[in-house]
Structures are given as structure tokens and as C-alpha cells.
Amino acid sequence: xxxxxxxxxxxxxxxxxxxxxxxxxxxxxxxxxxxxxxxxxxxxxxxxxxxxxxxxxxxxxxxxxxxxxxxxxxxxxxxxxxxxxxxxxxxxxxxxxxxxxxxxxxxxxxxxxxxxxxxxxxxxxxxxxxxxxxxxxxxxxxxxxxxxxxxxxxxxxxxxxxxxxxxxxxxxxxxxxxxxxxxxxxxxxxxxxxxxxxxxxxxxxxxxxxxxxxxxxxxxxxxxxxxxxxxxxxxxxxxxxxxxxxxxxxxxxxxxxxxxxxxxxxxxxxxxxxx
Amino acid sequence: xxxxxxxxxxxxxxxxxxxxxxxxxxxxxxxxxxxxxxxxxxxxxxxxxxxxxxxxxxxxxxxxxxxxxxxxxxxxxxxxxxxxxxxxxxxxxxxxxxxxxxxxxxxxxxxxxxxxxxxxxxxxxxxxxxxxxxxxxxxxxxxxxxxxxxxxxxxxxxxxxxxxxxxxxxxxxxxxxxxxxxxxxxxxxxxxxxxxxxxxxxxxxxxxxxxxxxxxxxxxxxxxxxxxxxxxxxxxxxxxxxxxxxx
Numbered sequence: 001x002x003x004x005x006x007x008x009x010x011x012x013x014x015x016x017x018x019x020x021x022x023x024x025x026x027x028x029x030x031x032x033x034x035x036x037x038x039x040x041x042x043x044x045x046x047x048x049x050x051x052x053x054x055x056x057x058x059x060x061x062x063x064x065x066x067x068x069x070x071x072x073x074x075x076x077x078x079x080x081x082x083x084x085x086x087x088x089x090x091x092x093x094x095x096x097x098x099x100x101x102x103x104x105x106x107x108x109x110x111x112x113x114x115x116x117x118x119x120x121x122x123x124x125x126x127x128x129x130x131x132x133x134x135x136x137x138x139x140x141x142x143x144x145x146x147x148x149x150x151x152x153x154x155x156x157x158x159x160x161x162x163x164x165x166x167x168x169x170x171x172x173x174x175x176x177x178x179x180x181x182x183x184x185x186x187x188x189x190x191x192x193x194x195x196x197x198x199x200x201x202x203x204x205x206x207x208x209x210x211x212x213x214x215x216x217x218x219x220x221x222x223x224x225x226x227x228x229x230x231x232x233x234x235x236x237x238x239x240x241x242x243x244x245x246x247x248x249x250x251x252x253x254x255x256x257x258x259x260x261x262x263x264x265x266x267x268x269x270x271x272x273x274x275x
Numbered sequence: 276x277x278x279x280x281x282x283x284x285x286x287x288x289x290x291x292x293x294x295x296x297x298x299x300x301x302x303x304x305x306x307x308x309x310x311x312x313x314x315x316x317x318x319x320x321x322x323x324x325x326x327x328x329x330x331x332x333x334x335x336x337x338x339x340x341x342x343x344x345x346x347x348x349x350x351x352x353x354x355x356x357x358x359x360x361x362x363x364x365x366x367x368x369x370x371x372x373x374x375x376x377x378x379x380x381x382x383x384x385x386x387x388x389x390x391x392x393x394x395x396x397x398x399x400x401x402x403x404x405x406x407x408x409x410x411x412x413x414x415x416x417x418x419x420x421x422x423x424x425x426x427x428x429x430x431x432x433x434x435x436x437x438x439x440x441x442x443x444x445x446x447x448x449x450x451x452x453x454x455x456x457x458x459x460x461x462x463x464x465x466x467x468x469x470x471x472x473x474x475x476x477x478x479x480x481x482x483x484x485x486x487x488x489x490x491x492x493x494x495x496x497x498x499x500x501x502x503x504x505x506x507x508x509x510x511x512x513x514x515x516x517x518x519x520x521x522x
Binding site (some may be wrong): 098106160168 | 379382383385386387389390393394435438439440442443445446447448449451452453455456457458459460461462463464465466467470474475477478483488489490491492493494495522
């Protein structure tokens with residue numbers, strides 16, 4: 001465990017790093033106590049929580065905040081699929097199998113995020129449920145499946161909205177789980193959500209990617225500060241600035257766009273589905 | 276390999292010293308015509324091999340990110356070239372609805388490729404090359420629906436794993452955000468192709484981990500793993516990830 005090297009490297013990018021701890025001495029004392037209590041393998045996690053404490057109060061949310069945000073959405077999705085299955089309207093055969101598999105993934109994501117947050121000494125969010133009255137208003141399989149699409153597409157946008165905040169997060173050795181890089185894990189979940197979204201869209205005879213032809217294209221899940229119809233990437237208007245002209249429809253479909261936490265939790269989007 | 280087929284045979288002299296990528300000349304005939312960034316003089320090093328090095332020995336954030344962005348760019352070039360090949364000669368047993376999908380897939384990959392090329396600017400590894408790197412698709416069967424779907428699925432699943440596995444190495448948050456926007460579309464492509472090939476396999480156990488504590492997450496592969504799986508497509512060029520970061 002090269003703690004000193006980490007501090008040294010941190011100091012390169014943040015000269016105040018040591019000032020962020022109570023005092024230089026406290027850092028090393030605390031490391032000593034922690035090290036006595038824990039096996040060496042768990043040290044990175046303890047370090048992680050020390051850094052988290054040191055950086056608390058800066059503008060950026062801590063990784064635990066980001067993980068709890070993800071967990072909130074996963075709980076919402078998991079409870080939606082529980083209600084979806086219990087409602088008993090899913091046709092037998094391929095649709096039932098697909099929804100069962102998606103549900104299993106969402107349940108696993110809940111367990112995974114909960115375990116990681118606990119291991120980081122955080123308090124995992126619990127008790128987030130899909131609003132019963134709204135679910136009951138979905139009186140057909142088709143209506144329920146449409147909400148599934150909106151939830152999955154929202155999930156993709158929500159993970160994307162926070163991935164950049166995990167840039168450069170070091171690998172952590174989390175007891176009972178192993179070596180985890182939080183950005184990698186978030187992206188691994190993110191792409192599973194995208195696979196779900198594509199499949200549910202395919203079940204609904206929609207294009208697998210967000211498209212201007214979508215039957216639900218006006219739903220707030222596809223709007224936002226950077227709407228899904230966006231054609232600006234990396235400072236370029238891709239319909240105009242590239243060597244070849246591309247249609248706005250192709251350009252928009254080629255990129256999924258982020259939603260901010262405030263946008264996701266707005267009552268017009270996922271926020272309105274909680275309850 | 277002759278000069279005519281070497282994409283690097285027309286490299287002009289006087290490339291910027293800090294160019295992050297070295298492309299070794301294709302043969303003795305082209306030795307000396309090397310895109311060589313790391314030398315301290317204007318004389319490029321002479322390397323008698325077919326190695327395309329992604330990345331550089333520089334550890335500055337800009338250079339590290341340029342190397343990784345070039346890695347993503349190379350994968351996008353590969354996919355775009357693949358779909359162009361498919362669309363140019365669609366298998367006769369491919370039904371019309373699926374033909375339209377392949378046209379969309381080609382367009383998305385072209386847009387991704389060009390976005391990365393513009394984002395890289397003169398840091399694109401082939402910015403000074405006369406023609407793009409040719410890809411070798413001779414290992415694939417592109418005359419049948421089954422062959423095309425299998426190949427496309429392989430490339431898309433590999434792409435999904437590549438983004439998940441390499442973005443942790445990128446230093447600039449804006450670049451992480453940009454590539455993440457493409458990575459989920461890549462996952463949508465992969466899911467579609469899997470469903471076309473084997474209905475219901477959109478998140479099969481071979482690509483979404485189905486056991487252990489890190490369950491229900493998609494595979495993540497390192498650049499070295501990804502390039503090893505794709506190496507046949509680059510022949511006779513050998514792509515090296517030795518100069519890309521691993522942590």
C-alpha cells in the first residue's frame with residue numbers, strides 16, 4: 001500500500017491536500033489506528049473514506065453520494081419490475097423471459113450498489129418504490145412496457161450524467177467484493193441498462209436507440225438541458241462541421257445524452273414515479 | 276506490402292516532436308517514412324516493423340488522453356469500415372428490415388468515427404497519413420446473414436467491453452462524458468444484433484456477468500485484451516497497446 005505515493009500524487013494536483021486533513025500528524029495517526037484494526041487488504045477502502053472525509057464540503061459530491069443516486073434509480077426500477085411481474089399481464093414465452101432477466105439484473109444492481117456503499121462506510125438508500133397509484137393506472141401490458149422503456153432510457157441518461165464525476169477514481173479493494181473501480185462499475189451497469197432499453201424498444205417495435213421516430217419522443221425523459229435531439233458534440237455541430245454532412249436524425253441517434261440529477265429527480269421524469 | 280497499400284508511406288517530414296503516436300514503417304521500403312513523435316530531433320527514427328503504437332511515453336494528461344482517444348478512434352474506424360463493407364454488398368438473405376438497420380449502424384459508426392477524428396485534430400494517429408489504415412476482414416464471412424450478424428455482434432460486444440474497460444484510464448472528465456455518450460449506443464447496437472441473431476440474447480451470460488458478487492454488469496476489457504481479440508483485422512499491421520496506461 002503506497003499511501004505516501006498517493007498523497008504525493010494528490011499533492012501534485014491539489015497542493016492543499018494535506019491541509020484538508022485535520023493535520024498532517026492526524027493523517028498518519030489515523031492511518032496507524034486504522035491499519036491496526038484492518039487487514040491490509042481493506043486499507044484502500046479506509047483510505048477512500050479518509051479522502052472522502054478530507055474532500056467533503058468541496059463542490060463535488062462524494063462517490064457515496066453518486067452511488068446512492070444510482071441506487072435510488074435502481075430501487076425504483078427494481079420495484080417497477082416487481083410490480084410489472086406481479087400484475088400478471090406479461091405474455092408467456094419470450095416477453096416473460098426477457099422481463100424476468102431484466103428484473104434480475106436490476107435486483108443485482110441494487111444489491112451490488114448497496115454492498116459497495118456499505119463497504120465505503122456509507123448509508124445505502126432504502127425504501128424507494130414505484131408509485132402504486134401510477135402503476136395501477138397502467139392497465140395494459142403495452143402501457144407497462146412503455147414505462148419500462150422510459151425508465152431504462154432514463155437510467156442510461158442518469159448514469160451518463162454522473163460518469164464524468166468519477167473520472168480518475170482509483171481502484172478500491174472492497175472486502176467481500178474485490179478490486180472495484182467505481183467508474184468502470186458504473187459504466188458496466190450503464191451499458192446493461194442500454195441493452196435493456198434496446199431490447200424493450202425492440203419488443204415495442206421501436207428503434208433500439210433513441211430516435212426522432214419514437215412514439216414517446218415528447219416524453220420529458222428525452223428532453224432536458226442536453227436533449228436527446230442534440231447534434232453538438234465536442235464543440236462541433238455534427239450536421240454541419242464534419243467533412244461529410246450527416247442528418248440531424250442520424251447524429252442525434254448516434255449519441256445518448258446525459259440528464260443531471262435535478263432533471264432525473266424532477267417530478268416530470270423519474271422523480272414523479274417515486275412514491 | 277507495397278508502398279501503394281501502406282497508409283503511412285506518404286508521411287511528410289517535420290511532424291511535431293510531441294506527436295504521441297509512432298507508426299513504424301511498413302517494410303524496408305518504407306522504413307524512414309515514420310510517423311514518429313518521440314524523437315528529439317527532426318529526423319524520425321527508422322523502425323523496420325509493422326507496429327502501430329497507440330499512446331506515448333509521455334505521462335501528461337493530454338498525451339495520455341490522446342493515446343486513449345486514438346484507441347477508441349481506431350476501434351471506430353474498424354467498425355465503420357466493417358459496416359461500410361457490409362452495406363456495399365449486403366448478403367442476399369438479409370431481409371429488408373435488417374438492411375435498414377445496417378444502414379443506421381453504418382451511419383452511427385461513421386458519425387462516431389468522425390467526431391473522434393475531429394476531437395483529436397492533428398493528434399489523430401493517421402492525421403498525416405495519405406490514406407486510412409486498411410482493415411483485413413478476410414477472417415469473416417460477409418456473404419450470409421448469419422456471418423454478418425455474427426461478425427457485427429462480435430465487434431459491438433467488443434466495443435462495449437472496450438469503453439467500459441478503458442474509460443477509467445482517461446484523465447479528462449469531458450472526454451469521459453463524450454465517450455460515454457457513444458458507449459451506450461454501442462450497447463444498444465450490440466443488444467439489437469444479438470436479438471437478431473438469437474432472439475432474447477440481448478444481455479446473454481457471455482457478455483453480462485451472471486455469477487459472483489459483481490453480478491449483472493457487462494464485461495469490461497483492457498485495451499490489450501481488446502486489441503488481442505481484434506488483431507486479425509489489423510494485419511499486416513500489429514497494433515501495440517504497450518504505450519497506453521494500464522492504471
